[in-house]
Structure formats: C-alpha cells, structure tokens
Amino acid sequence: MIPKLPGLGPLAALLLAAALSAWLGIAGPISIEGLYRWQNLLAAFAALAAxxxxxxxxxxxxxxxxxxxxxxxxxxxxxxxxxxxxAIQVLRQEARELEEKLGDWKNKSFKTVDLAISEPKEILEAWETLDLFPGDLILALRTLRASLVLYRTDLAKFDSQVEWESTTLASIKANPTSRASVAAKLLIQQSTDTITALRATITRLTNLLNRA
Structure with a gap:
C-alpha cells in the first residue's frame, strides 16, 4: 500500500499543537492573563483548522x-x-441466411421484397449516443450502417413485388439478386468486424466496473 500524507485538517491540528508546544517551552505554563493576549492567534488557528x-x-x-x-x-x-x-449478431445471421438462400440452386427466382435486410433499431439508438463509444467502434458502426442504408436505397429502385431470376452474373443495377449477393457478403464481414470491436469495448468496461 502506498503511504498517503494526511489531509489539511490533520496538518492544521499538528501545526497548532507544535506552535503551542513551542510556546509552552519558551514562555512556560499558561497564565490566564497571558492567554488573553493570545486569543486572536488561537482563534485564527481554530478558524484555519475548521x-x-x-x-x-x-x-x-x-x-x-x-x-x-x-x-x-x-x-x-x-x-x-x-x-x-x-442486434448485430442477429443482423449477421440474417445476412448469412440471405447468402445461403441466393446460393441454393433450388431457388430460381426472388421477389425484391424477399431480398431486404432490415436495420436493427438498436443501431439507430446507438447512433443517438455515439458520444459514449470509442472512436474505432464509431467508425465500425458508421461503416456498417452506411452499407445497410446504401443496400436499402439500391433495392428501392426495383419493384418490390417483381420476381427476378437468381444470378450473380447480371449487373447489380439490372438485377437485385446480384446486388443482394454482394451486400450479403459485405454485411457479414462488416458485422463480424463490428462485433469484434464491440466485444473488446464490453470487456474493457466490464473490467473497469469490477474494479470500481
């Protein structure tokens, strides 16, 4: 244990005791008449101590x-x-399921609406409290959310009820299944990176609270 100096209160009391001891050693025992001459000094010491x-x-x-x-x-x-x-674990699982669905040869076509990936409300809530997050985590969340918004914007360009042949060869501007395949892979990677950053911050905060 590191020794600590006493606070101002004990120091003031020690100073007062030292002054009185020195005075008694020089002037001898206290007399009532002499005490009146020291009352201002004693009052000052008392005020300082208080x-x-x-x-x-x-x-x-x-x-x-x-x-x-x-x-x-x-x-x-x-x-x-x-x-x-x-929430991001759920998002990653949703992206994985979309990737598997697009890669299944049994699925010949998809409606645009079936290719959507929703943005978790928890990300929106976190967006309102970014001041609580470290810089690397803010960047990861920003990148992930930007990908979600961009994918949603691209899908909105296609009729939600039209069925499209499943293909990864067509242009992403011509066939939403191509765009969905790219988005699923990207979101899986970005979700994984964000989860890694989140868990590091969660561990750090948990350790700090345990030591508090």
Whole structure:
C-alpha cells in the first residue's frame, strides 16, 4: 500500500499543537492573563483548522460524486453496447441466411421484397449516443450502417413485388439478386468486424466496473 500524507485538517491540528508546544517551552505554563493576549492567534488557528476540515470534507464529496457519475455512465454505455452487440449478431445471421438462400440452386427466382435486410433499431439508438463509444467502434458502426442504408436505397429502385431470376452474373443495377449477393457478403464481414470491436469495448468496461 502506498503511504498517503494526511489531509489539511490533520496538518492544521499538528501545526497548532507544535506552535503551542513551542510556546509552552519558551514562555512556560499558561497564565490566564497571558492567554488573553493570545486569543486572536488561537482563534485564527481554530478558524484555519475548521476551514481545512470543511474543505477536506467537501473535496471528498466531490470525488465521491464524480466516481458515482463515472460508474453510472459506464453502466449505461455497457447496457447500450450489449444490446447493439446482440442486434448485430442477429443482423449477421440474417445476412448469412440471405447468402445461403441466393446460393441454393433450388431457388430460381426472388421477389425484391424477399431480398431486404432490415436495420436493427438498436443501431439507430446507438447512433443517438455515439458520444459514449470509442472512436474505432464509431467508425465500425458508421461503416456498417452506411452499407445497410446504401443496400436499402439500391433495392428501392426495383419493384418490390417483381420476381427476378437468381444470378450473380447480371449487373447489380439490372438485377437485385446480384446486388443482394454482394451486400450479403459485405454485411457479414462488416458485422463480424463490428462485433469484434464491440466485444473488446464490453470487456474493457466490464473490467473497469469490477474494479470500481
């Protein structure tokens, strides 16, 4: 354990005791008449000691309040991160299922609406609290969300009820199944990268809270 110096209160008390000891050693025992001449000095020392004690107590409360506030912020951040991490796992699974569906030769055609991948509401909620996230995680979420928005925008260019032949050879501008195949692979990779970043941050926050 690292030794700590006493606070201002104990130091003031020690200073007062030292001054009184020195005075008694020089001037001898205290007389009532002589005490009146020292009352202003004694009052000043008493006021200093009281102020030091009050200051120490106030700073201790400020430190405690800051610690409580920091812990509450970390717990809030952790709760958001856990929800986002779960939602992105679901998103990744949805992208994997779309990739498998497109790769199954038994599936000859798809309606545009069947190729959609929804954006989890947890990502939208996280977007409103980006100030709680570290920089690398913000970048990962931004990249993932940009891909989702771009894919949704591209699908919107096609009639949702029209059936399209499943192919990866056609231009992504001419056939939504080609666009879906590209999007599924990209979203799987980006989801995996984002989950990795999320789990690293979750572990760090959990360790900090356990040590608090």
């Amino acid at each position: 102020a030091a004690i009050a200051y120490t107590a106030a700073m201790a409360k400020v430190k405690l309040d800051r610690q409580i506030s920091d812990e509450q912020l970390m717990r809030r951040s952790l709760a958001i991160l856990l929800k986002v991490e779960f």
